[in-house]
Amino acid sequence: MQRGPRKMYDVRHLGLTCADCGAPIEELPFIPKSDRPVYCQKCARNHRRQNPRILR
Template sequence: MAFGTDRQMYDVDLTCAKCGAHISQLPFQPSGDRPVYCSDCNRAFRQSRMGGQGGGFSRGPRAPRQMYSVNLTCASCGTAITELPFQPSGDKPVYCRSCLQARRNSMAA
């Protein structure tokens, strides 16, 4: 699939659903019931989707993990938990660090 051969193009006579530009060729057969976008809008759309999700998750220095202050007890051993790396949903049991590690180890084993 990774060969550099020319993609098959379909001759169409459409307008971009976003900017109204004329589209004369598409790399796929238009189904007719979906909006079609010009290559510029397609690229912009793809970029905004990649950059918008996760907020640059995969690049740059890793941000320090946010900790949430909580007042809970470990569902397994009863140890007090004052900080969590995630916001507790309230309907799931929460475990202290050592119990989490033990659970993770037992799952990996």
């Protein structure tokens, strides 16, 4: 099992914004794919609850 803080990737250099609320995204728990929308942590949580299939 993993312990400690979750690994976060610094994505500030990519200039990403949340596909939902438009907030600038500074870090993600995964490496973003260019063909997939990314969400801030708050929106990602909402999306996961609404559509579990987005979790891959």
